[in-house]
Structures are given as C-alpha cells and as structure tokens.
Amino acid sequence: MPTTREPRPRPGSRRPARASLADGHLADVYSAACPSRQLLDRLADKWSVLIVGRLERGPQHFGALRDGIDGISEKMLTQTLRSLEHDGLVLRQGTAGTGRKVVYSLTPLGRTLREPIALLRTWAESYVDQVERARAEHERAAG
C-alpha cells in the first residue's frame, strides 16, 4: 500500500480515526490493495444498502426482506445476507427445533452502518428529480 503512517487527527478534528492494519498502515480506500477498498466495494452495492436499510427497523424474516425489497431475487438476497453475515454486520438466528424461523438482524457493528447507508438512500430519494432534470438538459444540449 502506498500510504504511510499519518499523524493522529488533531483534537477537535471531526475525521473518524482510520483503522491501523496488521502491517502498520492506516486504512486507505484509495489504495487498491487495502482491505478497506474491498470492503467499500462490497458495501457500495445497491442490495447491501437496501437490505441494511430494511434491517434498521429491527429483526426480519427472509420472506419479509424479500417482499420489502422490490426486484430482489431470492438468490441475490441469500448471497448478500451471507456476505453481510460473514463480515459480522448481520446476525442470522434460528429458533431451535425448526428450520423455518430464521431471523436476520444487524449486529452492533452493522448498526454503525445505519447512518452512512441511510444518508445515501435518502440522497437518492431527495435528489432524483434534480438528477432527472440535469439528464434531460444534458441530452437536449448533446442532441
């Protein structure tokens, strides 16, 4: 990774601390080899954003998630839940004695994702009309 150790943020700085990795580097998404880049790649994905957004409301069954996210396939939902579970962001809990009552919830680590993901989602919902107007103007100018 090309990054070097950086000074600690000054007191009062609002920048969150970057994680210090096993090799002594600070995490840097701009470095292709940094694990934070791969993490960003997995999270910067519409299905992850929509699933975490749904789980903000509390634990959910698979079917409720599927029905709440228009257009998601069961295969994609299964894969994305597994990946979120693997990363420690989602907890999958089954009720003893039955295979059907599996519920998914955010872990404490997953709950730290709520704010960034909610902001991205609400940005899309708030500004989509302005983006559509910009696009129409761009097409008029180009055509």
Added chain:
Amino acid sequence: MPTTREPRPRPGSRRPARASLADGHLADVYSAACPSRQLLDRLADKWSVLIVGRLERGPQHFGALRDGIDGISEKMLTQTLRSLEHDGLVLRQGTAGTGRKVVYSLTPLGRTLREPIALLRTWAESYVDQVERARAEHERAAG
C-alpha cells in the same frame, strides 16, 4: 410503483423530503421501477464513491484523478466521469484552444453528495479492522 403519497414530514423531523415524481409518487428506492432505485444503483459503486471523494478537494485533471485512485483503468474512469456528468453531478470544462486542459469538478448538485459519500468511505476505513476480526471468527466457527 407501490408507494402512495405520504404526509409531509412533521416539523422538526430530520428526514429529508423525498422528491415528488412526475407521476405523483414520492421517490422510493425500495420500488424497482422508481428512478431513485436506478440512481442508487449507479452511485452505490466504488468508483463513483472514490471519484466524488477526490473531487471534494476541488477541480482535477483526468491524469490527477487517475493517479489518485489506485487500480482504476482509464476506461473505467472515463465511463464513470461520463455517467456522473450526464447525471449533472460533475462538470467537465475544457480550456479554449487546447484539448488537453480539461478539468472535472463537482456541480452544486454533486456537492450535495459529498457528505453521504464521505461517510461511507470513512466508515470502511474506520471499521475494516473490526470487519476483518469478525470474518476470521466466522471462518474459525465454520471450519
């Protein structure tokens, strides 16, 4: 779209207003047909996140963007910049008389994306070590 008109957020509510679309529906990323879903899909992309993050610092030449984003190909950078430009988020300006001095900058609309995108990026850099520990535990438990 399955959404219906919703009451306006109560005064003091921190939820940003959703855009009201041409057909009278409120934008809803959970609806597959809503234009805000396609917008979320394009923005929830690591290259968009990294490019907008770079442009936060001010206007940049193509070469500076390419060199600052480790691992991006020129083709991917060109495509993503074009898509951001088409959506009215990035402005491409050339200096008259020369084809080489093109600079890219965020438009006022693009600047509204800075906060959501910075939060996602810094989340990945801050929590990657916790995600890696969770993943290692998950693998031990599964193996």
